[in-house]
Amino acid sequence: MMNTANIAPSLNSTAAGSKLLREYAVTEAFDEMLDRDLQPRPHYEQLYRRLLTMPVEEFRRRKTMTDLFMRQDGVGFTVYQNDEGIERIWPMDPVPRIIPAREWAHIEAGLVQRITALNLFLKDIYHEQYILRDRVIDPTLIYSGTHFRRELRGAEVPRGIYIHVCGSDLIRDAEGRYLVLEDNCRTPSGVSYMLQNRQVLKRVAPQFFHQYDVRPTEDYPAALLDVLRHIAPPTADNPTVVVLSPGIFNSAYFEHSFLAQRMGVELVEGRDLVMDQNRVFMRTTRGLKRVDVIYRRIDDDFLDPLVFRSDSMLGVPGLVNAYRAGHVSLANSIGTGIADDKGIYPFVPDIIRYYLQQDAILPNVETYLPQVPSHLSHVLENLDKLVVKTVNESGGYGMLIGPASTAEQREKFAREMKARPRDFIAQPTIQLSTHPTFVDGHLEGRHVDLRPFVLCGEKITVTPGALTRVALPKGSLVVNSSQGGGSKDTWVLASD
Amino acid sequence: MLSRVADALFWMSRYLERAEQAARLLDVASQLDLDLHGVVASSHDLHWRAVADVMQCAPPADGGSPGVWLPATLTFDADNPCSILSCVKRARNNARSIRGSISSDMWRELNKLYWLLNDPDFRVRIQDSPHDLYSAVELSAQIFQGVCDATVARDEGWHFIQLGKYLERADKTLRILEVKGRQLLGRNPLEPSVTNLHWGSVLKSCLAFQAYQRIYINRVEPERVVALLLLSPDFPHSVCFCLQQASEALRAVGNPSEQPPKAWRLLGRSVSELIFADPEHIELNTTMPLIGAALDRCSQASSAVQEQYFLM
Numbered sequence: 001m002m003n004t005a006n007i008a009p010s011l012n013s014t015a016a017g018s019k020l021l022r023e024y025a026v027t028e029a030f031d032e033m034l035d036r037d038l039q040p041r042p043h044y045e046q047l048y049r050r051l052l053t054m055p056v057e058e059f060r061r062r063k064t065m066t067d068l069f070m071r072q073d074g075v076g077f078t079v080y081q082n083d084e085g086i087e088r089i090w091p092m093d094p095v096p097r098i099i100p101a102r103e104w105a106h107i108e109a110g111l112v113q114r115i116t117a118l119n120l121f122l123k124d125i126y127h128e129q130y131i132l133r134d135r136v137i138d139p140t141l142i143y144s145g146t147h148f149r150r151e152l153r154g155a156e157v158p159r160g161i162y163i164h165v166c167g168s169d170l171i172r173d174a175e176g177r178y179l180v181l182e183d184n185c186r187t188p189s190g191v192s193y194m195l196q197n198r199q200v201l202k203r204v205a206p207q208f209f210h211q212y213d214v215r216p217t218e219d220y221p222a223a224l225l226d227v228l229r230h231i232a233p234p235t236a237d238n239p240t241v242v243v244l245s246p247g248i249f250n251s252a253y254f255e256h257s258f259l260a261q262r263m264g265v266e267l268v269e270g271r272d273l274v275m276d277q278n279r280v281f282m283r284t285t286r287g288l289k290r291v292d293v294i295y296r297r298i299d300d301d302f303l304d305p306l307v308f309r310s311d312s313m314l315g316v317p318g319l320v321n322a323y324r325a326g327h328v329s330l331a332n333s334i335g336t337g338i339a340d341d342k343g344i345y346p347f348v349p350d351i352i353r354y355y356l357q358q359d360a361i362l363p364n365v366e367t368y369l370p371q372v373p374s375h376l377s378h379v380l381e382n383l384d385k386l387v388v389k390t391v392n393e394s395g396g397y398g399m400l401i402g403p404a405s406t407a408e409q410r411e412k413f414a415r416e417m418k419a420r421p422r423d424f425i426a427q428p429t430i431q432l433s434t435h436p437t438f439v440d441g442h443l444e445g446r447h448v449d450l451r452p453f454v455l456c457g458e459k460i461t462v463t464p465g466a467l468t469r470v471a472l473p474k475g476s477l478v479v480n481s482s483q484g485g486g487s488k489d490t491w492v493l494a495s496d
Numbered sequence: 497m498l499s500r501v502a503d504a505l506f507w508m509s510r511y512l513e514r515a516e517q518a519a520r521l522l523d524v525a526s527q528l529d530l531d532l533h534g535v536v537a538s539s540h541d542l543h544w545r546a547v548a549d550v551m552q553c554a555p556p557a558d559g560g561s562p563g564v565w566l567p568a569t570l571t572f573d574a575d576n577p578c579s580i581l582s583c584v585k586r587a588r589n590n591a592r593s594i595r596g597s598i599s600s601d602m603w604r605e606l607n608k609l610y611w612l613l614n615d616p617d618f619r620v621r622i623q624d625s626p627h628d629l630y631s632a633v634e635l636s637a638q639i640f641q642g643v644c645d646a647t648v649a650r651d652e653g654w655h656f657i658q659l660g661k662y663l664e665r666a667d668k669t670l671r672i673l674e675v676k677g678r679q680l681l682g683r684n685p686l687e688p689s690v691t692n693l694h695w696g697s698v699l700k701s702c703l704a705f706q707a708y709q710r711i712y713i714n715r716v717e718p719e720r721v722v723a724l725l726l727l728s729p730d731f732p733h734s735v736c737f738c739l740q741q742a743s744e745a746l747r748a749v750g751n752p753s754e755q756p757p758k759a760w761r762l763l764g765r766s767v768s769e770l771i772f773a774d775p776e777h778i779e780l781n782t783t784m785p786l787i788g789a790a791l792d793r794c795s796q797a798s799s800a801v802q803e804q805y806f807l808m
Binding site: 071072073247248254258261267268269271272284 | 499500501597603604749
C-alpha cells in the first residue's frame with residue numbers, strides 16, 4: 001500500500017513549497033522520518049520543516065559540495081586494476097539520520113550486553129569450553145569454523161579481552177524494532193566515515209543542526225587509543241601503539257591512515273616491522289624502535305606467514321609467537337572471528353543467557369538453521385521469500401536474496417544446502433527501514449542499516465553515533481559499499 | 497620516524513618541486529618564444545632545448561621542433577617520468593602512502609591539484625591558454641609548501657620535506673645555469689638585447705628577476721645573474737641558499753651513526769666553495785667547473801641520504 005506525500009496544509013509554510021518531498025512515498029517498511037500518515041516523527045520535525053521549504057537547487061548545491069569535499073579529502077576506497085587505481089568516493093547523502101536519546105539508550109544497553117557476552121564466550125571456548133560441555137553450542141560449529149584458531153587454545157590474552165573493537169549491524173523491522181543483523185568482531189571498518197560524515201555535514205549544511213542537540217562523535221580516536229594503551233604489556237612504560245595496515249592497495253586504507261593520524265600513532269605495514277628476541281620493532285630513521293600494541297587491520301590469515309597463510313606478504317613472521325609470549329598486544333585478538341561466524345550468530349541469544357543470565361536486549365533476526373531437518377524443509381519450501389547466507393562469507397557475496405533470485409539460482413542453493421546444511425543459515429527478507437535520500441532531484445526512500453561501534457577496554461564505550469549505510473539503487477537491500485551503497489551522517493540526540 | 501615514511505616525505509616534496517620547476521620553465525620559455533618571434537632563427541630553439549636539457553627530457557623518435565613536442569610531452573604525457581602530470585602523480589602517491597604523517601590540509605591541496613590536472617574540462621581550457629596550467633601548478637605547489645610551513649611542527653618529517661625540496665631546487669638551478677652557460681658561451685655573441693632576453697628568462701625561471709633588479713638596478717648581465725643564482729646566501733632559489741637549507745635539514749634530522757653523514761659532508765663542501773667564492777669575479781668559464789662539481793655532489797648527496805635514512 002503506497003501513500004504519496006500530499007504536503008499537509010498545516011506544514012506548508014510558504015506558497016512555493018519544495019519539490020524535495022513532494023512525491024515521497026512510504027512502503028511497508030518502517031520509514032525513519034515519516035510515519036504511516038506521512039507525518040514526521042517528533043525528532044525529525046525540525047529537519048522536516050527545513051526540507052519542506054528548501055528549494056531543490058539549494059539542496060543539490062549542498063550535495064555537490066558534499067561530493068567535492070569527500071573527493072578533496074580522498075574519503076573513499078580504491079579499486080586497483082593493472083596498477084592503476086580507480087578511486088571511488090563513497091557518497092554521503094546530506095540528509096542525516098536521527099536517533100532520539102531514548103532509542104539510543106536501548107541500543108547502547110543491547111550492544112554492551114552483546115560484547116560482554118561475546119568476550120566471555122571467546123574466553124571460554126579458548127580455555128575450558130564450559131559452554132560446550134554444557135551442550136549449549138554444538139562443538140562441530142566451533143571446530144569446523146574457519147575462524148576458530150587452535151593456535152590460541154589456552155593462550156592468555158591481554159586483560160582477558162578478545163574483542164576490543166566491534167561493529168554490529170542493526171536493522172529495523174516494519175514495527176521499528178531494532179534487530180541485530182550480524183556482528184563484526186574481526187576488523188570492522190566504517191568508523192572513519194562516521195567521523196568524516198559529521199565533519200562534512202557541519203561544513204555543508206550547518207543550518208540542519210539548528211535547534212538539535214547532537215552528541216559529538218569526535219572522541220572516538222581518543223577512546224580507541226585509551227583501549228589500545230590499556231591492553232599494553234605490563235612491562236611497557238609508555239607503550240608504543242601502531243596501526244598495522246595492508247597498505248594503499250587495501251580498500252579500507254583511508255580509514256587506517258585516518259585513525260593513525262587522529263590517534264597520533266604510526267601507520268605501519270608488515271615490511272616496516274621486524275622481530276628481535278621475540279619482540280616487535282619498527283624500522284625508523286634512528287634505528288629500531290620497540291612496538292608494544294598493534295591495532296591490526298589485517299585478517300588473522302595474513303598476519304603471520306609462519307603460522308597462518310604462508311604466502312602472505314602483509315604480515316610479520318614470528319608475530320604470533322611474540323603475541324603468545326605477551327611481548328606485544330594485538331587489537332582485536334587473534335581468533336575473534338568465531339564470535340561473528342554466521343553459524344554462531346543464531347546462538348548469540350543463548351550465549352547471552354548462558355554467561356549473563358539475561359535475555360538479549362537486542363534480538364537477532366529470526367534465523368533458520370538448515371542443519372535442523374524441520375528448518376531445512378521450511379527453508380526449501382520458502383526459498384523465494386528468504387535470504388540465504390553462507391557461513392564464513394562476508395561483503396554481501398555468497399548470498400541468495402530469495403525475492404530477487406532466478407529459479408536457477410534457487411535450484412543451486414537448494415542443492416548446496418541439502419549437501420552441506422551446516423554451511424548455511426536462512427532468514428526472512430526483512431524490509432530494512434527506509435530513509436529520505438536525495439535521488440534524481442528529490443527525496444526518495446532508500447533502505448538503511450545502522451553500524452554503531454563498540455570499544456571494549458577498561459570500560460565499554462559505545463560512541464554516540466554510527467555509520468548509517470544506504471542502499472542507493474531503488475528497492476535494493478544490499479548496503480555494502482562495494483555494491484553501490486552510500487552513507488549518511490547519524491545523529492544521536494542528547495534528548496528526545 | 498619510520499624510514500618508509502621519511503622516504504615518502506622526501507620524494508613527495510621533491511616531485512612536487514620538480515613539477516613546479518617544469519611548469520615555470522615551460523611558462524618562461526613560452527613567454528620568451530613570443531619575444532624572440534621574428535628574431536634570428538638560430539636562437540629560436542635555444543630556450544626550448546634548454547628546458548629539455550634541464551628537465552632531462554629526451555626528444556621523441558620523430559624529432560621535430562622542440563617548441564612543439566616539448567610542451568606536449570612535459571605537461572600531460574603520463575609515460576614521461578619528467579612530465580608535470582607524472583611528477584604530481586608521484587608526489588600524490590607518496591603523500592597518499594603516508595597520509596597520517598602529513599596534515600590534512602597538505603593532502604587536500606595536493607589532491608586538488610591532481611584532480612585538476614585530470615579534469616578533462618581543464619585540459620580543454622588550457623589548450624588556448626597554457627599559462628593557466630603553469631600558474632595553477634606553480635601556485636598549488638607554493639600553497640602546499642605554505643600550508644606545510646603553517647601546519648607541521650619542525651620535526652623530523654618537516655626536515656625531510658625541506659631536504660627534498662631544497663635538493664631538487666638546487667639541482668634544477670644548477671642545471672639551468674649549466675645549460676644556459678654552455679649555450680651562451682662559445683657561440684658567436686648574440687645581439688646584446690637577445691642575450692639579455694635569455695638571461696632575463698633565466699632569472700624568471702628562478703623567480704629572481706625582481707630580486708635582481710633590487711640588488712643590481714641595471715640591465716641584466718650574465719656574470720651578475722650567475723652571482724645571484726649561484727652564490728647568494730639570501731635568495732631562496734640560489735644554489736648556495738638551497739644547499740645551506742638542505743645541510744641544515746640534515747643536521748636537524750640527526751645522525752644515526754657516529755660518523756658525520758656522508759650527505760652532510762658532500763653538501764658542506766659545496767656550500768663552503770660557494771660561500772667563499774668572490775661574487776665580484778665571476779667568469780663563466782671558471783665558474784662552470786664549480787657548477788658541475790656542485791651538481792655531482794647534489795646527486796651523490798641524494799643517494800647518500802637514501803642509503804643512510806631510508807634503506808635501513
